[in-house]
Amino acid sequence: MPRGRHRNPEPLHRLLTPTTVAGVSVAGAAAAWLLAEPLPLRILVALTAAAGVAGAFVMRSWDRAAGRRVAELARERVKDEWKTEERVAELESDLEEARVLRARLDTKLRAKRVELAALRGEHAALLRRYATAETERASALERRRLLAIEAAAAPSGSGSGSGPRELAPVTEERTSAGAPTAVGYARANVAMAALVRKAEVTHSRPAAAAVPARRPAATMAPYSPPRRTASRVEGGFDFFGTKNAEQARAVIEAVQNEDLADVVGAEVLAVHKAESAQGGPAEPEFKPATPEQRAVGQVIDLTAHDETEPIDVVRLRTAIS
Structure with a gap:
């Protein structure tokens, strides 16, 4: 829209018709005092009446337009109210669904927490059992090591008869x-x-004189370490x-x-x-x-023929010590 006097045409348009009707009425009344002949007076009165009728028609049309506008605004307001109520109802239903879903998720979360606590307990029990098994295994390995040490030290103390028994x-x-x-x-x-x-x-032979036994040239190797025989x-x-x-x-x-x-x-x-x-x-x-x-x-290592799983003996001995 161009700048200047045409910036606000609506108020001027609304004031133009009432101003014209009022001006024509005032001009006809003034002219009636100046004219004395009947014909001009009659024409002037007719013009004034036509201006009044035109003004009344314009006012009536404006009133109808204003009524229609008010009715439209009222309908739009009611429609907006209905839409607002429907939207509020939808939001309330969504809120209820969200609450139900939240309650369901809370129940599942509590169940998962209980299951997680049970799994943690089982994990702790398994760790305790594993620690106990490792401790027993380390003890067994330590006893085996001590037995191997005693078996290695047995030949030196076998003469006195007080040493530990060999493997x-x-x-x-x-x-x-x-x-x-x-x-x-x-x-x-x-x-x-x-x-x-x-x-x-x-x-079957007759009794003969006892002959001292000769020492054999070669003797068979014993099948086991020297022990005290019966x-x-x-x-x-x-x-x-x-x-x-x-x-x-x-x-x-x-x-x-x-x-x-x-x-x-x-x-x-x-x-x-x-x-x-x-x-x-x-x-x-x-x-x-x-x-x-x-x-x-000799102590023979049977680890290669053992069916049990391999064990890091050095690490277990370090952990025990």
């Missing part, structure tokens, strides 16, 4: 736990058969030592407390000495000792 070596006759194997049983059976044959030969009756063949009840009971108790490998080794050595003393050595029943069998008193 049983792993041979064909014995396992790592010291239990006899099938080979040990077989050799024990062969040795007992040889002893029975020797006893029959001894009883007492046996010397001076004649008495396999179980049953000359009297007391000696039999003592021999049985000693045999029960002794390892099978020691008994078999000692009996085989006695058979070999008896054959050498008689001068007629029979066919050897056993093969000569191998270097593996001569490795007596």
